Amino acid sequence: MILMKDIIREGHPTLRMRSEEVAFPLSEEDRKLAEDLLEYVINSQNEEMIKKYDLRPGVGIAAPQVNAPKRIFALHFDESSGENLSLIAINPKIVSHSVERAYLAAGEGCLSVDRAIPGYVPRYARVTIKAFDIEGKEYKMRLKGLPAIAFQHELDHLNGIMFFDHINPQNPFAEIENAIPIE
Ligand SMILES: O=C(O)C[C@@H](Cc1ccccc1)[C@H](O)SCc1ccccc1
């Protein structure tokens, strides 16, 4: 299982790489990596596991964050969060997006960043995505709200982009045009 010691932190060059697409059928190594990523996110939302293994809670994690520059990430929203989403995204893409943007009013964090970086992170409010599941079956879905934000945060990781790259350096809380805050 993935532990905090396995998660690389800002400054590690892998976080700034463009990850490589993976081929199907997945190698045993890539299949285990994908499953371990989803398992980490699920564990990180379980109080007992958080306490037992000192995990940082997350709704997503990307392969480069465990020093594996491959285009794989996992998202998991516990049903109590009001979102019904748990997925492994392989070779994911945004195929279309809204003009309208959105941002988390509280700003964003990252399992690979051990400091608070204040500021609004502009994202697309709604995205239509496509990706492959662990069996190589392509799926498409439309996302909005926190799942849309999380998908974009994880996709950025596959392109070597960190959330704070999007924050306005002159004024981190400058109003973002045509954007809705997500509380
Ligand atoms: O570092 C990561 O990629 C995991 C992040 C992803 C994320 C950050 C900001 C907004 C959405 C997703 C962790 O999930 S940060 C912890 C967290 C937990 C609940 C809601 C938002 C962020």
Ligand code: NI
């Ligand atoms: Ni992150």
